[in-house]
Amino acid sequence: MSRRLSAPRLIALGFAVFMSLGTLLLKLPASTQEGISWVDALFISVSAASVTGLSSVDYAATFTTFGSTVVMVLMQVGGLGIMVLTTLGALLVGQRVGFRSLLTVREELGSVDSPRNVFRLLGQIAAITLLVEALGAAFLVISFLRHGLGYAESLFQAVFHAIAAFCNSGFTALPDGDLTAYAGDPIVNLVFVALIILGGLGFPVLVNIYFYRKMRRLTLHSKLVLVTSAILIAVGVLSVALLEWTNPATLGGEPVGTRLWMSLFQGVTPRTAGFATVDYEQMNESTLFVQIGLMFTGAAPASTGGGIRVTTVALLVLVVLALARGQEEVSAFERRIPRPLVQKALAVLSISALVVIAATLALMVSDGLTLVPAIFEVTSAFGTVGLSLNVTQELSTFAKLVILGVMFFGRVGPITLILALSARKPKGYVYPQEDIAVG
Template sequence: MAMAVPKLRFAPPQILAIGYAVLVLLGTLLLRLPAANHTGQPLPLIDAFFTATSAVCVTGLVVVDTGTFFNAFGQTVIIVLIQIGGLGFMTMATLFALVFQRRLSLRDRLLLQEAMNQGSVEGIVRLIRRVIYYSLAIEAVGALLFAIRLAFDMPLGRALYFGIFHSVSFFNNAGFDIFGDFRSLTDYADDPVMNLVSVGLIVSGGLGFIVLSDLADYRHKKKLSMHSKVVLSTTGLLILFGAVIILLFEWGNPGTLGGMDWGGRLWGALLQSVTPRTAGINSVDLTQLHQATHFLLLILMFIGASPGSTGGGIKTTTFAVTIGAMIAMMRGHEDVVFFRQRLARERILKALTIILLALALVIGVAMLLSATEGHDFMVVLFETTSAFGTVGLSLGLTPELSTFGKIMIALTMFAGRVGLLTLVYALKPRKTSEKFRYPEGKIIIG
């Protein structure tokens, strides 16, 4: 009698982690092909793995120049990986299921709930439909605007190709560009069209699809959820704060904003304030920024985008909840209140957990790399935070990383994209119910 083979059953967090890992593996194999680059030689395995991880995790850190090293096939592989990684492979799987009119099971809906960081499965398919519609519509508008502007500098067909690539990359907060020689947007530092479209795409992708859906319904409902209000207010304040501080620090720096007119300085400060959250493009030479500005960008990268978005970091809501908890404690209030609504204590503990896990990861990896890579600690910390926040901003360390350094940064990007709590839940054993609670004790804090 044949023995029955036990079925492997994975929890939603495990499936998400495995799914992203499979995407990275597939991307590595495709980018390693000689047909994917101009040299006609296979890309070294570690470099193909690093680039695929950066694309799937919508980061933008690169070890070879995307615009000059990869040909049209290689760049197409990268942009497809960015699109799937940015929207989430479960979103793309749902798209195919909807196209072929396949009914989604409860397990599928639970996976989507985990992928979109939702509290329940109610309305999850409707949200996924909106995610797809909004993403394609915003990317199409961005591609058209980019193409119109770039058509003044290059042939129309090339301008359209550049428009599509950069619209998808910027909306998904990926930071990949194909302008060549690691230039990013430095040639368009004071160009209002390129800056405005870039900022619009980055902010749209970073707000999160829940917020975009809420904004679309505002015309009928005439109100926003507390989540949307917190995301919008926090995002606006961070952009304004970052732009003002960058202007103050870099106004007279001849290597960055100091060499521009007042209009260029404003656009440069705005883009540099938006892009750490977590787009990874730049219009000024980052290595010429003052160290104080580097530290500001590091903080913005660590905070990142918003939940359910194409960006990474600890997320704006995590940051807002922690600040709210601190203010409530300082004022002697028992509850954390946003917009006349009380926040559950579980949410505060989750926010603190995410911040501590993120700090442990970033500091731990930075300490390791400072010992193995032989670079200034600020440069190493900047690169590590950029990887965790899936940002893609670099001070030039990434192409010089050792094999060990590339692996560590790639794993940091993966952790940042999948989500630290999702990764912890995927690795931990099954949850067991507690049979009893210990008596309460006291400990002195502060």
């Protein structure tokens, strides 16, 4: 069967099967306190495997330690990628990995110059992931102990949240159900921010940075991701600080130091993660508008985040700059960017915008939501972020299925899903060219 399936179809099918397995595990009596519906089990499974973090139930009051462990595994596997872990597992047990499997992993990772280099990259990804998550968990244990949690609980919560933060999933298993109690905690803020940023950069970039001393160069992909991410983080932090500084329901009632930590945290988290130290329902609409833009943009390709990806935004900006300068070729850092990549960026933007608009309209019609809560919820699902204006648990079954589909679409990726559903046949002819009026 795998011989007839293209790489995009294998990736989409792999995620679908894994999410179905997660649903079955979450329906087990051992996973919840009093049981949940099939729709909610599927919703949480898709949310965890797509590393989103939206929850259709009260997470802290619903799931047992076993259930949270299932969610933790779903986040870890979903964050790293189905084919990445499948191939890595085969290598660890000594099985032979075929060339087609390598091509599929290459498709999932992106930015790998040769399928054979996938072997080396898989080992590097595993090492970096374990190292980063272990360091994050070690620091979080200290903070959780200081806040009164027991040793066993602190260790579990530290591991859970280290994985959730690095995989950019907004789930929290803390008894209070959120991170508001840690809004002014320097350790929690710095660890979460660091893990979220690292997870959102993408594995090719992390490997490039890790081996920079040996390679002595950053790839064009890495440069675009790093520069664009830095700009978006600055925009996020400054927008929260400037627009919410005097809002008594969010930052306004806190000490200056806590306001700065909250601005940093909420400036980083909307692009990918979905953790919150403030009540988003109390935010100004101007702030929410910026946050929606950041969620739609998302993280880098081959990362643990979703959205249209920072490289897509970078390419579109470069296209505009090239047009403004009268240049026919799009370039960056003294490198020319192939035209098919520009076309792909435009396709990703167009498809994603249509999906978000259609899903937003569906929520407004089915559940009577106003525009801001509806588009915020949909964009959060598409960007696999996990932030909400406290409407997720109130959604109808139809609306939950809509959000569920958007989360799957956002994690698998617009282009991957479209290619998975289409049969590509090369044409042996070219049509005549003719101009049209634009703008």
